[in-house]
Amino acid sequence: MELIEKLGIDWKLVIAQIINFGIVLFLLYKFAFKPVLSALDKRKNMIEKGVNDAKKSEELLAEIENMKERALNSVKEKTAEMMAEAAKEASSMKQEMLAEAHNEAKKAIDKAKTEMEAQKQSMLKEAKSDIGRMIVAATTKILEREFSESDQKRLMEDAAKEIANVI
Amino acid sequence: MKTTPRNYAKALAALLKTQPVTKELVQNFVKILRKSHQEKMLNRIVAIAEQILIEENGEIKVDVISASEMTEKNIADLGKMIESATNLKPLISYKVDKGLKGGVKLRVKDYMIDASLSGKIESMKRAFTE
Numbered sequence: 001m002e003l004i005e006k007l008g009i010d011w012k013l014v015i016a017q018i019i020n021f022g023i024v025l026f027l028l029y030k031f032a033f034k035p036v037l038s039a040l041d042k043r044k045n046m047i048e049k050g051v052n053d054a055k056k057s058e059e060l061l062a063e064i065e066n067m068k069e070r071a072l073n074s075v076k077e078k079t080a081e082m083m084a085e086a087a088k089e090a091s092s093m094k095q096e097m098l099a100e101a102h103n104e105a106k107k108a109i110d111k112a113k114t115e116m117e118a119q120k121q122s123m124l125k126e127a128k129s130d131i132g133r134m135i136v137a138a139t140t141k142i143l144e145r146e147f148s149e150s151d152q153k154r155l156m157e158d159a160a161k162e163i164a165n166v167i
Numbered sequence: 168m169k170t171t172p173r174n175y176a177k178a179l180a181a182l183l184k185t186q187p188v189t190k191e192l193v194q195n196f197v198k199i200l201r202k203s204h205q206e207k208m209l210n211r212i213v214a215i216a217e218q219i220l221i222e223e224n225g226e227i228k229v230d231v232i233s234a235s236e237m238t239e240k241n242i243a244d245l246g247k248m249i250e251s252a253t254n255l256k257p258l259i260s261y262k263v264d265k266g267l268k269g270g271v272k273l274r275v276k277d278y279m280i281d282a283s284l285s286g287k288i289e290s291m292k293r294a295f296t297e
Contacts, residue, residue, distance in 0.1 A: 132295025140288050147269040147284060152234075153244070155270035159282035160248035166278040167227065167253060 172208045175200070176215030183220065218276060227253060230274040231261035234283060245271070 004011050179196060186192065200206045221228050229249060231237070237245075242259055249257040264272075269284030 129296050132292070136288065136292050136295060139291065143284055143288070144268055151284075152269060152271075155282040155284075156241075156245050157248055159271055159273045159280050160245065160252045162280040162282065163227075163229070163249055163273060163275050164252040166280065167255075167275060 170203060170205075172205070172212045173215055175205070175208070175212045176219060179212060179216040180219040180223070183216065184223075221258060222255070225256055227255040227257050227275065229257045229259050231259055232264050232267065232272040232274075232283075233261055234263070234265060234267035234269045234271070234285075236263055237261055 182192070182196075197206060197209065200209060200212070205212075218228060227249070231242075231245065233241075242261065246257050246259055249255075249259075267283035267285050268288070270282045270286070272283050272286070273280040
């Protein structure tokens with residue numbers, strides 16, 4: 001104690017300062033340090049959360065990218081399949097349409113041929129009939145003009161012979 | 168079995184050869200036909216019976232349709248032709264149909280023999296138009 005006094009240190013003052021310091025320390029701890037620590041913690045947590053969130057976001061993003069890639073691949077595959085299917089169907093439809101068109105054309109040609117043939121036959125028949133009428137008319141005139149007694153006799157003979165066949 | 172008109176005609180011809188035609192005979196014959204519902208066939212039966220009687224006499228009835236009037240000579244010539252072809256003496260009756268244009272048509276029994284110019288022309292028309 002004496003030594004302290006010799007050094008000029010007032011132990012009461014020291015105690016008082018210690019108490020003051022303790023009070024200040026307490027107050028600082030209570031009202032400044034603790035909130036700051038709490039704020040720092042919060043901040044730290046926020047940053048950690050932010051980092052985690054960022055990581056999660058990155059992971060999510062990666063996953064989304066992955067999913068997108070997969071979806072794109074799937075879409076590409078589906079599209080390719082659909083395109084192939086559509087091409088196949090189009091080819092089949094083309095073949096069907098070609099076959100149908102071919103059939104229709106054949107039918108039309110056959111019908112036209114039949115009609116032409118019928119028309120030809122009709123014209124031929126008409127021509128034959130006209131020529132026949134003319135020949136018959138001319139022959140009738142000649143026969144009527146040239147019919148003689150000998151023709152009459154020959155026809156009677158023919159008729160008489162015919163009787164033998166029917167009785 | 169139903170008796171045919173030809174059989175009735177044969178019976179009638181056989182009857183007519185043995186007895187003359189009397190009213191009673193005709194009435195009885197019509198009665199028989201009526202019983203078998205064949206009275207409508209009377210004319211045909213009589214015609215067949217007449218034909219049978221004619222044939223039994225070595226004759227044949229010929230109806231001639233000519234395009235023009237036939238002279239006695241024409242008819243005689245035709246008769247000779249028929250007799251030569253059939254060995255039967257023809258009993259010819261004839262009429263004129265100018266529509267025939269030439270030649271003749273002969274009806275013998277149920278047959279019609281067309282040896283006319285119009286018939287030949289018709290045949291020719293058919294051949295050209297069919």
